Amino acid sequence: MTIEEQVLLKVKPTHEERELITEIVAKLFQKVNTAAKEFNIPEVEPKLVGSAARGTWISGTHDLDIFLSFPEDKSYDELEEYGLMIAREVAKDAEHVEERYAEHPYLNMQYLGFDVDVVPCFEVDCSSNIKSAVDRTPFHNEFVKERISGREDEVLLLKQFMKGTGVYGSELRTQGFSGYLTELLILNYGSFIEVINNACKWRPGTTIDLMSHGTVKHNEPLIVVDPTDPKRNVAAALSINRFAEFIDSCLSYTEEASMKYFFPDAQKPLDDTEVEEMINKRKSSFVAIVFPAPDIVDDILYPQLHKMENGIRGLLKEYEFSVLNSGTWAGENAVVLVELMSSELPNVKKHQGPPVWVGSHAIAFKSKYRESDDVFSFYVENGHYVADIKRKYPDAKELIENRIHTCALGKQLAMSMEQEFTILVDMEICSIKDDDFRIFLKNWSNIL
Amino acid sequence: MTIEEQVLLKVKPTHEERELITEIVAKLFQKVNTAAKEFNIPEVEPKLVGSAARGTWISGTHDLDIFLSFPEDKSYDELEEYGLMIAREVAKDAEHVEERYAEHPYLNMQYLGFDVDVVPCFEVDCSSNIKSAVDRTPFHNEFVKERISGREDEVLLLKQFMKGTGVYGSELRTQGFSGYLTELLILNYGSFIEVINNACKWRPGTTIDLMSHGTVKHNEPLIVVDPTDPKRNVAAALSINRFAEFIDSCLSYTEEASMKYFFPDAQKPLDDTEVEEMINKRKSSFVAIVFPAPDIVDDILYPQLHKMENGIRGLLKEYEFSVLNSGTWAGENAVVLVELMSSELPNVKKHQGPPVWVGSHAIAFKSKYRESDDVFSFYVENGHYVADIKRKYPDAKELIENRIHTCALGKQLAMSMEQEFTILVDMEICSIKDDDFRIFLKNWSNIL
Numbered sequence: 001m002t003i004e005e006q007v008l009l010k011v012k013p014t015h016e017e018r019e020l021i022t023e024i025v026a027k028l029f030q031k032v033n034t035a036a037k038e039f040n041i042p043e044v045e046p047k048l049v050g051s052a053a054r055g056t057w058i059s060g061t062h063d064l065d066i067f068l069s070f071p072e073d074k075s076y077d078e079l080e081e082y083g084l085m086i087a088r089e090v091a092k093d094a095e096h097v098e099e100r101y102a103e104h105p106y107l108n109m110q111y112l113g114f115d116v117d118v119v120p121c122f123e124v125d126c127s128s129n130i131k132s133a134v135d136r137t138p139f140h141n142e143f144v145k146e147r148i149s150g151r152e153d154e155v156l157l158l159k160q161f162m163k164g165t166g167v168y169g170s171e172l173r174t175q176g177f178s179g180y181l182t183e184l185l186i187l188n189y190g191s192f193i194e195v196i197n198n199a200c201k202w203r204p205g206t207t208i209d210l211m212s213h214g215t216v217k218h219n220e221p222l223i224v225v226d227p228t229d230p231k232r233n234v235a236a237a238l239s240i241n242r243f244a245e246f247i248d249s250c251l252s253y254t255e256e257a258s259m260k261y262f263f264p265d266a267q268k269p270l271d272d273t274e275v276e277e278m279i280n281k282r283k284s285s286f287v288a289i290v291f292p293a294p295d296i297v298d299d300i301l302y303p304q305l306h307k308m309e310n311g312i313r314g315l316l317k318e319y320e321f322s323v324l325n326s327g328t329w330a331g332e333n334a335v336v337l338v339e340l341m342s343s344e345l346p347n348v349k350k351h352q353g354p355p356v357w358v359g360s361h362a363i364a365f366k367s368k369y370r371e372s373d374d375v376f377s378f379y380v381e382n383g384h385y386v387a388d389i390k391r392k393y394p395d396a397k398e399l400i401e402n403r404i405h406t407c408a409l410g411k412q413l414a415m416s417m418e419q420e421f422t423i424l425v426d427m428e429i430c431s432i433k434d435d436d437f438r439i440f441l442k443n444w445s446n447i448l
Numbered sequence: 449m450t451i452e453e454q455v456l457l458k459v460k461p462t463h464e465e466r467e468l469i470t471e472i473v474a475k476l477f478q479k480v481n482t483a484a485k486e487f488n489i490p491e492v493e494p495k496l497v498g499s500a501a502r503g504t505w506i507s508g509t510h511d512l513d514i515f516l517s518f519p520e521d522k523s524y525d526e527l528e529e530y531g532l533m534i535a536r537e538v539a540k541d542a543e544h545v546e547e548r549y550a551e552h553p554y555l556n557m558q559y560l561g562f563d564v565d566v567v568p569c570f571e572v573d574c575s576s577n578i579k580s581a582v583d584r585t586p587f588h589n590e591f592v593k594e595r596i597s598g599r600e601d602e603v604l605l606l607k608q609f610m611k612g613t614g615v616y617g618s619e620l621r622t623q624g625f626s627g628y629l630t631e632l633l634i635l636n637y638g639s640f641i642e643v644i645n646n647a648c649k650w651r652p653g654t655t656i657d658l659m660s661h662g663t664v665k666h667n668e669p670l671i672v673v674d675p676t677d678p679k680r681n682v683a684a685a686l687s688i689n690r691f692a693e694f695i696d697s698c699l700s701y702t703e704e705a706s707m708k709y710f711f712p713d714a715q716k717p718l719d720d721t722e723v724e725e726m727i728n729k730r731k732s733s734f735v736a737i738v739f740p741a742p743d744i745v746d747d748i749l750y751p752q753l754h755k756m757e758n759g760i761r762g763l764l765k766e767y768e769f770s771v772l773n774s775g776t777w778a779g780e781n782a783v784v785l786v787e788l789m790s791s792e793l794p795n796v797k798k799h800q801g802p803p804v805w806v807g808s809h810a811i812a813f814k815s816k817y818r819e820s821d822d823v824f825s826f827y828v829e830n831g832h833y834v835a836d837i838k839r840k841y842p843d844a845k846e847l848i849e850n851r852i853h854t855c856a857l858g859k860q861l862a863m864s865m866e867q868e869f870t871i872l873v874d875m876e877i878c879s880i881k882d883d884d885f886r887i888f889l890k891n892w893s894n895i896l
Contacts, residue, residue: 202805203805204805204831221831240830240831241828241829241830241831243831244803244804244805244828244831244832245804245828247804247805248804248814248828248833251804251811281795281796281824282794282795282796282824282836283794283795283796283842284794284795284796285794324794324796324798324836325798325836341793341794342790342794345789345790346730346731346732346733346772346789346790347729347730347731347732348729348730348731348732348772350772350773355692356692356693356695356696356699357650357651357652357692357695363699366696366896370895370896375895376729376730376892376893377891377892377893377894377895378894378895378896379891379894379896380689380692380693380696380896381689382688382689383652383669383688383689383691383692384692385696385896388730388772388773388892394731443825443827444824444825444836445824445825446825446826446827447818447823447825447826448814448818448826448827448828448833
């Protein structure tokens with residue numbers, strides 16, 4: 001049996017799974033129709049979209065996307081009001097219900113073992129005339145459904161390959177490939193293995209345009225023009241690192257295919273001894289900024305964490321610390337972890353002033369520094385005045401403690417940081433016991 | 449009494465001193481003439497040049513430059529042979545004689561308390577037609593002698609100001625102002641105080657051309673066109689630092705004149721406790737490369753020391769050490785002293801490879817590093833492969849010990865280094881007890 005056949009054995013939904021989904025969807029549709037009639041808006045039509053609708057879901061993932069399609073002449077307010085009314089009626093028997101927000105509010109519910117989103121949208125005539133971002137989804141759904149038949153297995157293989165290699169998911173935490181994007185890649189190249197082979201030759205700027213109708217220049221690493229909207233890049237969320245990592249995985253897979261790309265071994269968290277070993281081997285300095293993770297969705301949390309990571313890197317560089325690596329992690333607490341050449345700098349800091357001959361500016365510099373108590377020496381170098389002064393922050397921990405407030409921070413992170421934060425240095429990071437954090441630390445000893 | 453009058457009391461030669469010089473010079477001239485006749489070359493004429501000839505010597509400095517002027521039709525070989533023959537005859541009664549070399553050999557002798565150079569040269573018709581570098585001196589001598597009368601005191605003040613502020617001397621050790629240059633500055637600006645006032649407004653590129661006959665573009669910080677040679681910059685040897693330091697001293701002097709510019713307090717060498725204090729205050733790392741100073745003149749030694757200093761700075765930077773300051777010193781031993789942010793770096797070194805998508809070069813990089821034992825982690829960053837590898841030289845001392853031979857070194861220094869060298873770190877530099885070295889260390893706590 002080939003590797004791909006082995007993978008399909010694990011990820012292809014069984015006949016029973018398919019029948020169960022059909023049955024559940026029928027039940028949900030009936031509930032929508034009943035509620036719509038009850039509220040006197042029979043024009044509202046339920047639509048199944050997403051991988052369940054296209055037969056491209058990975059066996060065992062029980063996600064359903066039910067869209068409530070409203071006529072275009074309804075107002076945004078009506079859409080929100082009636083949409084949520086119908087959704088709540090549908091969710092009456094659910095085990096758990098939660099109102100969530102994208103551009104508009106929608107309902108998420110747990111129902112007979114399924115994770116169901118019920119999302120109100122407008123029925124528009126074409127994808128470039130949408131009134132709300134979610135209105136595009138039914139067009140994507142139609143486009144794929146009409147063409148994917150017979151190639152569902154290829155989509156499943158590609159999705160599982162991307163999951164296994166860590167590049168699947170277009171949300172802001174991962175910045176990888178969306179389900180729709182994998183389907184378009186299969187439609188474009190024909191099969192899983194052809195996507196892999198072709199991706200080996202991708203470069204930043206590679207463009208795929210199934211309908212040959214693209215109209216806009218995009219700057220993202222990969223451009224896949226939306227077949228339902230010539231202006232849109234379906235791969236806009238893909239970061240340069242996920243792009244490069246996917247190419248790297250494809251190169252390795254073509255050299256030697258293996259199940260491990262689809263189903264990597266489970267990672268074992270580092271224990272304290274292993275953390276100590278890692279730090280001692282590298283002999284660099286680790287500084288972790290730790291604070292309670294704010295209760296916000298990942299798509300808001302992760303961009304704020306990345307902004308904070310960049311802010312802290314910038315702060316450290318401004319004060320002459322050399323940053324080697326950094327990363328962010330979030331569980332109950334959130335962590336920005338920075339690896340430095342050293343968390344301690346000498347007391348002395350070279351402060352270059354203006355050239356001696358520029359007049360008042362030079363005279364002012366000299367009279368300021370030569371009389372300061374914090375000047376070790378004052379001299380001329382390459383024609384410039386230079387003061388060797390006492391460094392304000394020779395210690396990275398102290399710098400961050402005192403200057404973190406000068407970093408631009410996202411709203412919720414800033415609020416959380418104002419409450420409380422701790423800075424851990426080197427082995428002190430072992431006070432974070434969370435298994436997932438200890439797996440995150442493996443980035444510092446992972447080999448691609 | 450003004451400061452300037454006080455200075456002149458100390459530096460102006462007395463009547464007795466002048467008479468002594470006249471007497472000594474007459475004796476020497478007579479010896480030259482007698483010897484020339486004896487060797488049957490009566491055309492050779494003795495000339496007194498330099499500050500003694502112009503009345504611009506600092507009281508107490510007993511230097512005499514006697515040139516032996518040969519007719520232009522003599523060959524280089526004749527100049528050398530007869531020149532040295534006459535000089536040796538003149539030096540018969542000297543207390544000490546030494547043959548020295550510039551472009552041609554000459555004699556240096558100690559005679560009745562004077563340091564006398566006897567230098568053979570050609571008598572040429574104008575300064576731009578010289579056959580040997582020393583032939584220019586008689587022209588300089590004539591030019592100044594004809595014009596300086598009445599301003600000798602101004603020259604003395606400027607020379608002493610430059611000595612006191614450390615910028616006097618055009619030899620390669622100092623790279624400052626020559627005697628001829630100070631005389632031209634006085635001729636140009638009229639007086640000591642006018643040189644000081646005008647130098648406050650100097651900038652790199654400032655040009656002084658007494659004869660308005662300059663023909664060549666020069667790139668040095670100060671351009672003083674030689675009145676006897678339109679192509680030559682008399683200030684060519686002046687470094688940007690001596691230039692800037694002189695401007696700085698002039699600025700300070702015009703703000704508040706003081707004897708200390710002419711006669712600074714004698715420097716007290718740092719004792720071990722003070723060296724320790726200096727290092728502890730700065731908390732940087734000091735690394736000294738120490739070796740026996742080769743027995744060569746300063747004009748050869750110092751350029752080689754500076755070349756070595758630059759080579760070592762380059763080596764350290766190449767291996768990611770941050771150099772703060774450096775300097776060279778020579779006594780019995782020679783020292784290149786480097787101050788680093790830290791003499792120790794972490795074991796880990798970030799090694800960036802090519803972008804993932806460049807093909808064979810990327811594949812080669814990956815297969816080289818992912819399988820090496822000295823790789824801590826291998827990952828993708830900004831689309832590039834990056835290997836966090838084991839640093840070859842985490843210790844500056846070890847780096848220099850092992851790689852100093854890759855620095856381009858001057859001939860005599862390289863030979864000396866091959867024999868023996870020691871590397872001292874931090875407080876170990878206290879094993880160098882030399883007073884002058886301990887004064888050199890004061891650069892690290894001097895305030896301009």
